Amino acid sequence: MEKIAVIGSGISGLALSYLLKDKYEVTLYEKNNYFGGHARTLEVQNVPIDTGFIVFNYHTYYHLSRLFKHLDVPVAESNMSFGVSIKNGAFEYGSSSFKSLFAQKSNLLRPSYYKMIRDILKFNKISNEHLEKGTLNENITLAEYLDEIKVGRYFKEYYLLAMGACIWSTPLEKMYEFPALSFIRFFSNHGLLTTTKPVQWYTVKGGSKTYVDKIVKELETANVKFAPMARVVSRSDKISITDNQNNINEFDKVVFACHSNEVLELLDDPNQNEKELISAIKYQPNTVILHTDDAIMPKRKTAWSSWNYLSAETKDKRNVVSLSYWMNNLQPLDTNTDYFVTVNPDQKPDQKKIINEHVFEHPVFDKKAIQAQQQIDKIQGINNTYFCGAYLRYGFHEDGILSAVNVASKLGIETPW
Known part of the structure; x- marks a missing residue:
């Protein structure tokens, strides 16, 4: 199987790793000491409270709601x-x-x-x-x-x-x-x-950490590897990634599932299109x-x-x-x-x-950001490098998973839901 690195374990990176796990040898890089990105649940006196992603609906969160059903994630009605x-x-x-x-x-x-x-x-x-x-x-x-x-x-x-x-x-x-x-x-x-x-909105019972834990367990079962923060990504015949512990690993492909403002800090050889499109989306x-x-x-x-x-x-x-x-x-x-x-x-x-x-x-979705979103296919797959993240649409969980589905499709993978 081809080796693929996914950088970032927010909804985009988690969903993409889940989709790729049976057809690729996946390594998931994460800079934090927890998975989930904006899906961040805190336990306060045994009460789980979300501080990032909180709600979704079945009308516009097409892929997220189906992923939840596929993984049997418990949900409850929310009052918006x-x-x-x-x-x-x-x-x-x-x-x-x-x-x-x-x-x-x-x-x-x-x-x-x-x-x-x-x-x-x-x-x-x-x-x-x-x-x-x-x-x-x-x-x-x-x-x-x-x-x-x-x-x-x-x-x-x-x-x-x-x-x-x-x-x-x-x-x-x-x-x-x-x-x-x-x-x-x-x-x-x-x-x-x-x-x-x-629209009727819903929230995850037990907090968003519930769905994150379910995906991580599936990844562990599929022998997906977990790695600390990526520090440098180099591209020649192979993709070479150095992590913050100076371990170097080679891959056939890499997917940046992190925030766009982190991509250019990691890539040591961005081409002109990558520089222009990625830098256009500010945070x-x-x-x-x-x-x-x-x-x-x-x-x-x-x-x-x-x-x-x-x-x-x-x-x-x-x-x-x-x-x-x-x-x-x-x-x-x-x-x-x-x-x-x-x-x-x-x-x-x-x-x-x-x-x-x-x-x-x-x-920040200004005119430059919207224009960059519309041209992202110019850099998808070039040098075996792909990009996904909620920044490619409206910035929400459904947008993150949609971008992961789009990259998976380019890699020959269909959704199981």
């Missing part, structure tokens, strides 16, 4: 909702029910709030029409699109961009730079361009804090939602923003304690209530 709290609770709402929509009673008398709701319906209608007719200019940014369809500030800042900031763990102002067509397609695919037929660090401090949640508990966008004004009049996930609403946690995961808080939770702090990196 979105809430906003602006200026220390001066303006708040939630999306889980009529009661949460008007958690703040003064919204009943706020004309700008009703305009925001009308703009939601307007945005959904116009965007659906553009997708059906194929009339949306693929070169315009989200900012340009929103100006074109003439929607108000409340809709932009307190609904659409706030939701996008939660979804992509991205500062609100950077959402304006997102390509409009990609953004709208994502919203459509995930049932976010309708208010009448919400940004995001600090993720697991904690129990409900001060970083909407003031009114009726407005508490699964995803919460909060903007507060400090004593010196600075505007600080945080994104908080209410884990008890997203996962079936067997506890009476409320747990939260907060991303990039300008003001941290109470130090005594912090359980864990971690930095993830997420891709």
Whole structure:
């Protein structure tokens, strides 16, 4: 059998190793002391809580849901909702029910709030029409699109961009730079361009570590080799990989299943296309804090939602923003304690209530990144080198496994699900 190295054990690397294990001699390289990448579960007083990948659905997570079924991964329904709290609770709402929509009673008398709701319906209608007719200019940014369809500030800042900031763990102002067509397609695919037929979301019982452990066990049974962090990848007649313990191994092929910003650090001889396409996809660090401090949640508990966008004004009049996930609403946690995961808080939770702090990196999908995605086949297979990762689409788990399926197909492997 041909020898193949897979670098990175996130969803892309794990799924690809699983697909290749019976036809190739696979070695899986991982820099961390755990497998799974963004599938990161922490045990808190015997309660498993996810801090990275949390939810999926059967409508748009085609390959992931089938992999889970194939591996008999237990799942549970999740409660997906979105809430906003602006200026220390001066303006708040939630999306889980009529009661949460008007958690703040003064919204009943706020004309700008009703305009925001009308703009939601307007945005959904116009965007659906553009997708059906194929009339949306693929070169315009989200900012340009929103100006074109003439929607108000409340809709932009307190609904659409706030939701996008939660979804992509991205500062609100950077959402304006997102390509409009990609953004709208994502919203459509995930049932976010309708208010009448919400998509049912699910989460893995026992946390995402459950599925990671199942795949790793399958890899061990198939005698897949595990290796520490790759340090240098050289290509001549064979692929030569030096790990961080200075062990050198040769392979027939290599697949980079790591973040794209790590590829050029590893390759000692990247060609011009590799340099241009891979470097076009940038990443940004995001600090993720697991904690129990409900001060970083909407003031009114009726407005508490699964995803919460909060903007507060400090004593010196600075505007600080945080994104908080209410884990008890997203996962079936067997506890009476409320747990939260907060991303990039300008003001941290109470130090005594912090359980864990971690930095993830997420891709930034600007115009250059989208253009690079569309040309990735230019470098697939050249010099027996392949690339897969969630950065090749929208940045989520389904995108990671889809990229692995695509590389497996190029290597002559079909999915067993």
